[in-house]
Amino acid sequence: MTKTFRNDIRNVAIIAHVDHGKTTLVDAMLKQTGSVATYKEMIERVMDSTDLEREKGITILAKNTSVRWGDTKINIIDTPGHADFGGEVERGLAMVNGVLLLVDASEGPLPQTRFVLRKALELNLSVILVINKIDRSDARIAEVVDEVYELFIDLDATEDQIDFPIVYANARKGTATLDPDEPGTDLKPLFELLLTHIVAPEYDDEHPLQAQVTNLDASPYVGRLAICRVHQGTIRKDQIISHCRVDGTVVRAKITELYITEGLERVDAEEAGPGEIIAVAGMPDVTIGETLADEEDPRPLPVIRIDEPSLSATIGINTSPLTGLDGKKLTARMLKDRLDRELIGNVSIRILPSDRPDTWIFQGRGELQLAVLVETMRREGFELTVGKPEVVTKMIDGKL
Numbered sequence: 001m002t003k004t005f006r007n008d009i010r011n012v013a014i015i016a017h018v019d020h021g022k023t024t025l026v027d028a029m030l031k032q033t034g035s036v037a038t039y040k041e042m043i044e045r046v047m048d049s050t051d052l053e054r055e056k057g058i059t060i061l062a063k064n065t066s067v068r069w070g071d072t073k074i075n076i077i078d079t080p081g082h083a084d085f086g087g088e089v090e091r092g093l094a095m096v097n098g099v100l101l102l103v104d105a106s107e108g109p110l111p112q113t114r115f116v117l118r119k120a121l122e123l124n125l126s127v128i129l130v131i132n133k134i135d136r137s138d139a140r141i142a143e144v145v146d147e148v149y150e151l152f153i154d155l156d157a158t159e160d161q162i163d164f165p166i167v168y169a170n171a172r173k174g175t176a177t178l179d180p181d182e183p184g185t186d187l188k189p190l191f192e193l194l195l196t197h198i199v200a201p202e203y204d205d206e207h208p209l210q211a212q213v214t215n216l217d218a219s220p221y222v223g224r225l226a227i228c229r230v231h232q233g234t235i236r237k238d239q240i241i242s243h244c245r246v247d248g249t250v251v252r253a254k255i256t257e258l259y260i261t262e263g264l265e266r267v268d269a270e271e272a273g274p275g276e277i278i279a280v281a282g283m284p285d286v287t288i289g290e291t292l293a294d295e296e297d298p299r300p301l302p303v304i305r306i307d308e309p310s311l312s313a314t315i316g317i318n319t320s321p322l323t324g325l326d327g328k329k330l331t332a333r334m335l336k337d338r339l340d341r342e343l344i345g346n347v348s349i350r351i352l353p354s355d356r357p358d359t360w361i362f363q364g365r366g367e368l369q370l371a372v373l374v375e376t377m378r379r380e381g382f383e384l385t386v387g388k389p390e391v392v393t394k395m396i397d398g399k400l
Contacts, residue, residue, distance in 0.1 A: 005200040006275040011229070012198050013077040013092045013125075015116040016102035017109070021132040021171040025102065026065065026078050028174035030263065032187050033067035064095070064227070064277055066261045069191045075261065075277045079116065089116055090348075091214045091288065094304050095229040095277055098126035098198035100190075101148075105131050105139035105168075108147045118155050126198050127164045130190070134168045134180060141168065141180050165197055201275025208294030209233030209241065211278070212301045213286055216344060222257045222281040228292060229277050231301065235292065236271040242298035243283055244291040250298050256282035287344060308394070309350055309363035313370055314387035315339070316359030327383035332358040335384070338377060349373075359385075363392055 014022045066075045077092040093099070099120045103109055109117075120127060129148055131141055145166060152162045167190050169176040177184035178193070215227035235241070237258040243251050259266040259279040272278045280292070289303040317323075317332050324330060329338075339351045339360055350363040364370055367389055374386055 002205045003202055004205055005202055006273070007200045008071060009073050009075065009201055009275040010098070010194060010198045011075045011077075011096040011201060011275065011277065012098050012100060012194060013079050013096045013120075014100045014102060015079050015089065015093075015120060016132075017104070017107070017112040017116075021104070022102055023078055025100075025130070025132065025169065025171035026076055028171055028187060029067050029074075029076065029191075030065065032174060033069060033191075064092075064261060065264055066277075067263065069195065072195055074191075074194065089119055090304060093119055093123055093125065094212065094214050096125065097201060098128065098194075100128050100130050100194070101164075102130045102132050102171075103144055103148055104136075105134045105141050105144055106136045108140075108144040109151045114151060114155070117151065121152075121155055121157050121161055124161075127161060128190075128193060128197055129164050129166045130176075131166065131168045131180075132171050135170050135173070165193055167193060203232050203274035207232035208297040208299060209235055209292065210294075210299060210301055211235055211280075211292040212304070213288055213290045213292070214304065216286070216288060217279060219281070224284055224286060225257075225259075225279045225281055226283060226286045226290075226292070227277070227279050230272055230274050232274055233294065234271055234273045235278065235280070237269070240295050242293040242295055243286065244293050244298055244300035246287060246289055246303060250293075250300075252295065253283045253292075255280050255292075309348070309365060309392050311366055311370065311389050312361055312363045312392050313389040314354060314359050314385075315362050315374070316354075316356065316385045316387075318383035318385055319358075320385075323383060327378070328381045330383055335382065336360065338380070338382065342373065 014025060016022045064075055064077050066073055068074070075095070077095055079089045079092040101113075101117060101120070103113060129145070131144060133139065134141060149162065167176050167178060168180045169184070169190065174187060175184035176187045176190040178189050210232040211228040211230045213226045213228050217225040217227060219225055235255060235258065237255055239255045241253055241255060243253040245251070257280065258269050258272065260269045260272055260276060266279055269278070291300040293299055315335070317330060317335055329335070343349065343351055348365050349369070352361040352363065354361050362370060362373070370389060374384060377384060
């Protein structure tokens with residue numbers, strides 16, 4: 001058994017509280033590495049790809065891109081900063097070896113900072129602290145750094161985890177520096193620190209293929225796409241693999257298409273090795289958490305663990321006298337089909353039957369997650385009746 005590192009790859013997630021500048025920092029990283037052809041071609045907050053994300057200025061879905069710094073490919077996962085989208089955070093962190101923890105130089109660590117950092121520390125990921133928005137007139141850099149140290153201690157971080165490097169940045173201007181008193185000119189200090197501090201992907205030369213599905217996408221040409229991180233071995237286009245399902249069954253499947261990410265684009269590839277983040281087609285029923293393994297020696301990886309839902313609400317068809325005025329999708333069957341589709345790509349929610357045939361019980365992580373789902377469906381033409389949100393209760397050892 002020979003442990004080897006892919007020194008030409010780094011996988012890193014950017015985590016932070018809402019509106020501390022994650023997506024803006026990704027914009028600057030893409031620009032300065034030439035991953036977009038011109039500055040003018042690139043719209044602001046390019047990683048916020050849905051209408052709701054652009055309108056509200058928040059990240060809802062975890063998404064990946066890649067940049068090149070020298071000879072190293074850096075895969076970047078932009079994660080949501082709100083606990084309601086914790087399933088997205090957990091999926092994003094399953095793909096990486098380290099995180100950039102962004103903290104606003106004025107606001108300091110806030111409740112969602114604690115949430116996303118706790119997830120990263122549980123996975124023992126390398127952390128680089130990025131103090132962002134250092135140009136703010138009310139910046140209190142030294143105090144904020146102390147508050148972050150206190151947060152690490154509160155979360156029972158190890159000595160190695162607390163010994164994190166610090167970068168001071170202005171993501172909007174695209175600058176970073178290791179000394180807050182010395183203004184930066186570009187993001188070079190951040191990139192160089194990222195290469196030295198974030199661990200390269202580790203693999204075993206003799207281990208058979210293992211790739212875990214962490215996200216799903218769809219293409220009108222090839223159908224469902226599984227977004228995976230390759231943990232061991234090499235995966236090739238047209239290869240026959242073992243598809244290890246969540247229910248424990250194993251079926252044969254063929255990789256009909258294989259893509260890797262270069263900048264903002266998915267490009268065709270013939271093969272991908274350990275550490276790569278890829279998209280593959282050929283498995284119409286694949287779901288998140290499943291493993292793509294060697295045909296002869298399938299070894300499934302542990303399923304990604306997601307926190308339990310904490311809120312429930314009923315979602316049903318519009319039964320008011322005004323039905324049909326705003327939307328076109330009005331039947332219970334259409335609503336059930338749409339909720340079932342949401343379950344495929346959203347691992348942190350559950351849809352349960354209710355005592356009425358035209359109403360279902362939504363269980364999720366919070367009111368914002370529910371509101372985003374309802375608003376998305378409204379824009380798709382659905383008319384809904386949504387019940388009052390309630391806390392999900394659970395009996396443990398006979399106690400509520």
